[in-house]
Amino acid sequence: MRTLILSDLHLGNGGDYDVFAGGEALPALLDLIAREPARVVINGDGIDFLMNEDPLELDRARAAAQARAIVAAPESAAVLRALGRVLARGGEVIIRLGNHDVELAVPEVQEILRAAMEQPPPVAARLAFQLGDAPAILDVGGARILVTHGEHSDNWNKVDYGRLARLDRFRYAAGSVLVKQLMNPIARRHGLRFVSLLKPDFQGAALAALAVAPGIVKQLFSAASLDIAWQLFKKAGSAASFAEEEEDLGLAERFAEAGLGAEEAAAVEATLGDGPAAFADEEAMSTASVKLARAGLKLYAGVQRRLAGTLGDAYFRLEPDEAEWADAQRLARKFDAGAVVIGHTHAARWKAADGLVFANTGTWIWLMQLPRSDAGDEAWAEFIDELRQNPRLLPEKQRTARTLQRFTAVLLDAHEDGGAAMGLVHWDHGELRSLGAARVPPASAAR
Structure with a gap:
């Protein structure tokens, strides 16, 4: 048989x-x-x-x-x-x-x-x-x-x-809880369907969503009684008394892999903090978004081992x-x-x-096609912008952020x-x- x-x-x-x-x-x-x-x-x-x-x-x-x-x-x-x-x-x-x-x-x-x-x-x-x-x-x-x-x-x-x-x-396993509390609302209520294609990597999906829509990510972490700033900026081995009971979701390590400069990290922190987001440096936040998207999608790209063909x-x-x-x-x-x-x-x-x-x-x-691994910041910025414009990945609007099977x-x-x-x-x-x-x-x- x-x-x-x-x-x-x-x-x-x-x-x-x-x-x-x-x-x-x-x-x-x-x-x-x-x-x-x-x-x-x-x-x-x-x-x-x-x-x-x-x-x-x-x-x-x-x-x-x-x-x-x-x-x-x-x-x-x-x-x-x-x-x-x-x-x-x-x-x-x-x-x-x-x-x-x-x-x-x-x-x-x-x-x-x-x-x-x-x-x-x-x-x-x-x-x-x-x-x-x-x-x-x-x-x-x-x-x-x-x-x-x-x-x-x-x-x-x-x-x-x-x-x-x-x-x-x-x-249920922690990954299932995170799907329900964070990834589902990101995908459905806020239209960022692409995060559902990044399974089973929660950390990568969270950072990719942060690159596209930081305000939404901040809102959802608050609704889940999680401090997104602490999750991203905590240093290994350090204690934060306000967050002692908060579970470490492993986001700080992934955030560190993005290699943000001091100004870029400050722009992200200003965007996610309690103060007015207007104090965030727009240019620094723009370059930070590119780095965050690359870091967030790195594991997905590595797992899928994508190689772009001559026709894309x-x-x-x-x-x-x-x-x-x-x-x-x-x-x-x-x-x-x-x-x-x-x-x-x-x-x-x-x-x-x-x-x-x-x-x-x-x-x-569905799988998501990413920019080539050797693509420059301009290509990644275009990719992120398309995700902002077409977060549900509607086929008729796909140009660089494409889906395939x-x-x-x-x-x-x-x-x-x-x-x-x-x-x-x-x-x-x-x-x-x-x-x-x-x-x-x-x-x-x-x-």
């Missing part, structure tokens, strides 16, 4: 928060894969329960209401019906939990998703849900393929599965960084796996070396020589294109 692994679809309720980009592409891919019985694994964050304004509490009735809104959205409904067709044709569908869809642990939510597949109950009942408290180990041709969402090494977004069995005791299209290098590769090696050793597949970072990755095959399945949300997944087949044929594939206008391929030997041969 062929296996398709995807992650980070972020299916939503069709509202202002939605970032899913594969409404037509994903059902088409699923139908192609399911021409013969196939196994489909959604490896975390397949559904997004954070993209709404409901209180952040794991409540059965609220989770069920959110699920009903999601399955009613046309694009989400089309994907779920396509997954139902996978089951109807004799296949398997496994949905694993991630940090944006812990509500999938609620039985009522699971039944709503099963019903949305529009299949007879015996068929829909075969839809399986898995927690992410341990990796899944798939056997393909005798090869051991480890599958995990990947938030296990991200302290901001790590799911507390120990408390998930008791819904009234569950506490974006391409991505697939090589994982040292930390990604080291974590994959650690997981492979611990669980005796020949391949490791993760998601979470939204960055497609591929590497086959030293007896290990590693892939990150990327994401099916790259629909990637992992495909597994039994290899004719034993083990698994594993590939990272790109669904490109109705065709599957290979981005990387390797054989994963059977576990016995690997030893």
